[in-house]
Amino acid sequence: MPATDARTPVTLDRHEGPYGEVVLRERGGHFEIIANGCFLMDTSDGRSERLLVDAALAALPGGRPEPALLIGGLGVGFSLVRAAGSRWGRIVVVEREQAVVDWHLEGPLARISEAALADPRTEILRTDLVAHLHTTTERYDALCLDIDNGPDWTVTEDNGSLYSATGLAACRARLTPGGVLAVWSAQPSAAFEEALRNAGFHAVRTEEVAVARGVPDVVHLALRGD
Structure with a gap:
């Protein structure tokens, strides 16, 4: 039997x-998540996902121990893994896709997140993020x-409301x-920075993370002022 090309993706689950x-x-030893035919993320790097948490913690005013x-x-x-390894107190993860949660609890992604999910500070909410915020x-x-x-x-049209004035x-x-x-964003957005300012946030800025090809991944940051 010929060897499998490491560049060829193998579907592990579809829901x-x-x-x-x-x-x-799975592709070449790394996992990928695809939603509605759109590539979302994989396990090949993860620097920008970690920066998402690190930058938020660094931007917090002092005097908040947990x-x-x-x-x-x-x-x-x-x-999540980055957060569980830092000084956060309660860590709430909102995930609307039951399949994604299952891949972590009892599937291949457990090797990444098992310890973080078992951390007593961690709570998984199986619900839509936009609905939860409202x-x-x-x-x-x-x-x-x-x-x-x-x-x-x-990823879906209804997610767009998160980045609107109401969201x-x-x-x-x-x-x-x-x-x-x-x-987190796969590319900078000047329009989103302006939307953040118009929504009453301040200290709006963007941190970049270089990627192998194309424009850098970014994390948009903003503070609630009062």
Whole structure:
């Protein structure tokens, strides 16, 4: 039998859910998540997913020994693992795709996230992030959001409301005074920076992470001022 080309993806699981199709693939020893035919992320690097959490923690005002964190999107688990290895207090992960949660709890991605998921600070909420932000009354010291390829490239059309004036107002309402909003993106967005300022955030900035090809990945950062 001929050897499998390491560059050829192998589908490990495919699931059709209320938000469309999600697929877990393996390619050359790395895992990939595809949503509705759109490549979301893989395990080949993870620097920008870690920066999402690190930059949020660094931007927090002092005097918060165990800040509360909400991570929007479990993905391949890099952001959660980074958070569990830092001084965060409560870590809430919002993930709407049951299949993604299952891949971590009892599937191939458990090798990445098992310890972080077992951490007593970690809680997984199986719900839609946009709905959660609009309905919960909880506040967090930081929101780290990574559910799309960025504000200008959403996985599903309804995700676009997260980056609208209404969605950003909901994000702001869920933050404690001085809290940090951090949003991962596959490319910079000047329009999103302006939207953040218009929504009442300040200290808006973008941190870049170089990638092998194309424009850098970025993390958009903004603070709630009061």
